[in-house]
Amino acid sequence: MRMAYDLRHKDWYAWMKENNQPAFRADQMMDWLYQKRVSSFADMSNLPKKMRETLSEQFRLEPLKTLTQQTSSDGTIKFLFALHDGHAIETVLMRHNYGISVCVTTQVGCRVGCTFCASTLGGLKRNLTAGEIVAQVMKAQIALDEIGEERVKSIVIMGIGEPFENYEATLQFLRIMNEEHGLHIGQRHITVSTSGIVPAIYRFADEKLQVGLAISLHAPNQELRKSLMPVSYRHPLSELMEACHYYIETTGRRLTFEYLLIKDRNDQDQHAHQLGQLLSNLNCYVNLIPINTVVERDMERTPRNQIFQFQRIVESYGIKATIRREHGTDIDAACGQLRAKHLDKKSEQPS
Ligand code: SAH
Ligand code: SF4
Numbered sequence: 001m002r003m004a005y006d007l008r009h010k011d012w013y014a015w016m017k018e019n020n021q022p023a024f025r026a027d028q029m030m031d032w033l034y035q036k037r038v039s040s041f042a043d044m045s046n047l048p049k050k051m052r053e054t055l056s057e058q059f060r061l062e063p064l065k066t067l068t069q070q071t072s073s074d075g076t077i078k079f080l081f082a083l084h085d086g087h088a089i090e091t092v093l094m095r096h097n098y099g100i101s102v103c104v105t106t107q108v109g110c111r112v113g114c115t116f117c118a119s120t121l122g123g124l125k126r127n128l129t130a131g132e133i134v135a136q137v138m139k140a141q142i143a144l145d146e147i148g149e150e151r152v153k154s155i156v157i158m159g160i161g162e163p164f165e166n167y168e169a170t171l172q173f174l175r176i177m178n179e180e181h182g183l184h185i186g187q188r189h190i191t192v193s194t195s196g197i198v199p200a201i202y203r204f205a206d207e208k209l210q211v212g213l214a215i216s217l218h219a220p221n222q223e224l225r226k227s228l229m230p231v232s233y234r235h236p237l238s239e240l241m242e243a244c245h246y247y248i249e250t251t252g253r254r255l256t257f258e259y260l261l262i263k264d265r266n267d268q269d270q271h272a273h274q275l276g277q278l279l280s281n282l283n284c285y286v287n288l289i290p291i292n293t294v295v296e297r298d299m300e301r302t303p304r305n306q307i308f309q310f311q312r313i314v315e316s317y318g319i320k321a322t323i324r325r326e327h328g329t330d331i332d333a334a335c336g337q338l339r340a341k342h343l344d345k346k347s348e349q350p351s
Pocket of ligand 2: 110111112113114117118119120159160161162195216
């Protein structure tokens, strides 16, 4: 069954036409979904009763069930949601000085297999639909509505999954978020992060969107990158860098590189120098991320001094490098950790 959140304004328009309804009903539908944010077709009081019945036969409106909702001391809210088929996913709401952002999941699990990541531990179960990604933002917004708070300002596609291995749904999600009759979140306020699926980077560049792109680099050379991210066998660093150049030339936009700092693996001075050289002629900035320790992985955090030293070296190449502020570390806010715990608990239960 399709989800109401899978459709764009123009899709509602077409649906209304097929069902012999006037065009303004599409506006009403968008208003109920994205402004009034109701969770049942029955509540859409200005739509004819018969039509509300037809809608509930054809569409699912509330696709996510909240399993847990944890708020950390810094106001970060971490949601664990169940999809209609029982799979669990995570969504995180973060507060910044520039407003509230939501981090969404695009797949149930991930098949990319990065060695430091909890999301990939059980492999890939399935892709999310665009509507299931939209629903995460709506759930977060409805949670904010309940405590009388502001609107979601920005979105990062950095939750569980590799968005560029679920390309169509991710693009449809971007369009729905951007819709004038929807939440109308500006493309510049959305960032998508990829582990480096090269053909998709070319495709994304050619879409000529204003959406930000972040590349999870995590290593400054092919050998090291292969040992941390098996995706580098499929898409070697040299090809990834060519795609990055293409993206910057085609879109005129600046790229973000994410670089996890893992103690004694990729955090030495020589790595910082290599990174500086690799990126020195690119219009980009670097986001340094101290790794969140994942129990299943034997990897530790870089000591503070070395984090700053790493940053200084990278910046000596004329590249802006920031150290990511952490959100909700007291509530397992690293990608996939809450879900991993949830799966563990389930497997401990007798079936
Ligand atoms: N699949 C995409 C987007 C989701 S992962 C990607 O890899 O870019 C989002 C970010 O979280 C990535 O930069 C990823 O490398 C990072 N990440 C994964 N495991 C982490 C961990 N244990 N600690 C900190 N960041 C982690
Ligand atoms: Fe997948 Fe991203 Fe995790 Fe790598 S870091 S396994 S691509 S979710």
